[in-house]
Amino acid sequence: MWVNLENILLNECVRSFCKAGNLKRAETVIIDGIRLGVLPDVVTFNTLINGYGRLISIEAAYAVLGRMAEAGMEPDVVSYNSLIACAARRRLFENAFQLFDEMLERNVNPDVWSFNTLMHCFFELRQPVEAYRMLDSIKSLGMTPVPATYNILINGLCKNGYASKALGLFRYLKEQRFDPDVVTYNVLIDGLCKAGKLGAARRALRECEASGKVANAVTYTTMMKCWFKSKKLNQGLRVLEEMKSKGYTYDGFGYCTALGALLKVGRIEQAASFREEMITNGIELDLVSYNTLMNLSCKEGKLDEADNWIDEMGRKGLEFDEYTNTIIVDGLRKAGNIEAARQHLMTMSMSGFDSTSAATNSVIDGLGKAGKFDLAWRMTESMEGRDSFTYSSLVYNLSKAGRLGCAKELLLSCAREGIRILPAAKQAVLNGLQRAGFQADARKLRKAIRYFQMIKL
Incomplete structure (x- = not known):
């Protein structure tokens, strides 16, 4: 009993360090455990496989199987599922299939998650027929598909251009007494939106609400983004208002989606009102939020306000990304301070940022408008992504x-x-x-x- 408790503690420590991205400390814990007489078990090694696969490489993760053999242990289905999932995340699909074959050769029986991952791989390879066969394999082996199985099917069919078949599958599953949760609805709505079937997506949203499921920020933001992408701004804004009026969970991502769409079409005043509402409601701001607010301030010509957002980002410990720097460069250029914009672009490069083509194009445009064509041409010639x-x-x-x-x-x-x-x-x-x-x-x-x-x- 005490040995089991000690192993549970060891495995929890290893899991925590792997989750935090500190594999070195995880390995140190294992060494310390061995010194104290607590030997790693299959769970320990499976945790390492997942950690190395997520943080390092598929090769590093696979090498853990050798360590298991040295310890006299055989890998189980969790070991191979972690390796197959790692290969799929890194788009090493052939490796995933080879690992599945190896698992069968070693008489390790696959489970539903093994087939789920292979299904995802086939969809990514644009082989929907092979992907669908994974569902048949699950059923023929006497296993029961889990909701994630159907989510992968619906998402994969939509991404491969079969949105109508995905909707048909969804209807069939409901007839078979499958009770979709909000994640399944979100997957379906997202797929229908990307396929341009906005009416069907809207009906799916209404159905989700009628079934008593609590639509979340993802559901509504997906609908908003699709309306905005289709250049139907007012419909997207109505979704936003509907979400707020019904008291659904709402966050800064929804506000920023609406703000970004309004800025693209030049509706600055309306975007500014959303900004005030966002701040008044005490929405927690992340990097995307700050970038959006900075972009709005620059378009309003309020560079001092943009500087305040930059200072606030610094106080929160948020680091600039390339989009942040692009906004700064473009804001300086539009304010007529082309030399400051050019200097900031150079600072980006010296700080290790790859200057985006948008930022460089902004400076080149500013130099051209200022009549500095020789400098503009030199920048063009030195630019990689012209x-x-x-x-x-x-x-x-x-x-x-x-x-x-x-x-x-x-x-x-x-x-x-x-x-x-x-x-x-x-x-x-x-x-x-x-x-x-x-x-x-x-x-x-x-x-x-x-x-x-x-x-x-």
């Missing part, structure tokens, strides 16, 4: 500055290379040539662009 926005910005600003020759040559060069230039930038060059009296050049340029577009098809 895209259509990079070149479109240069073409547009060159034409607006009256440097039509340079704008025309750059536009032609991009056309030859198959780089898409935004219509507004292209039209700015053509309009500039026509206003300057070079109608013939404008016609030749338009003809050349069409020619290069045709040969690139």
Whole structure:
């Protein structure tokens, strides 16, 4: 009895350190336990397999099987399930299948979770027929599918373009007295939304409510994001108001989803009212929330307020991410402080951040608007992720500055290379040539662009 209690304590310590990401301490606990006469058991090694698989690699996790053999132990289904799950997380699907075969060769009987993970692998490989066969395997071996089995099926069918079949499966399961929980509804609603079946998703939400299930923030936020993505902003905002009016659990993620959508369409005042409501309600702010609020402050031209959000992030110990830095750069550029924006971009690089193309494009655009084309071009040439926005910005600003020759040559060069230039930038060059009296050049340029577009098809 005491030995069992000691092993339970050992395993709990190992589990805690693995969960905290401290494998070194977990190994130290095992060594100390051996010195005290408490030997690791299968649970101990399974905990290590999961820890090494999650934090290091599939190879490191598999090596634990060798240590089990040295200790005179055989791996069980939990050991292999952890290894298969690790391979699936790292998208090493062939490894997952090989591990499953090895498990069978060693006479370790798979359980429902073994087949659930394989089902997920087949869906990720876009092999829905093979994935569905895993359900048949579960039933043929006399096992009972668990709710997660059906969640994986519904999600996988939706992701593979079979949203109607997923909905049909859901209806069939309900007829067979399967009682879906809110997680299953969330999976179905998310899949239907991503498939563009917003009406069916809305009906699923109503059904969830009618069944007495407590829809959570994930349910409503999923619906909101889908309405926003479909450019149906008012419907998305109605979902938000409905969620609040019914007293459902609500958090900063929902507010930030709405704020982000409003900012994209330029509804700054409405976004600001949501910000005030968010702060008044005492919503706990995370990094995403601060980034959204900073973005709003910058769009309002309130750089001092944005600085306050930065200070508050620092007091909470939140570290900037690349999006935070991009917001800062863009805010400085829009305020006309292009040199400060450029310096912040350089600081990002020196601090180990990969400067995003959005941040660099913002600075290049600011330099172009300030007429500093030599510096803008040097930044463009040093930039790894040049895209259509990079070149479109240069073409547009060159034409607006009256440097039509340079704008025309750059536009032609991009056309030859198959780089898409935004219509507004292209039209700015053509309009500039026509206003300057070079109608013939404008016609030749338009003809050349069409020619290069045709040969690139």
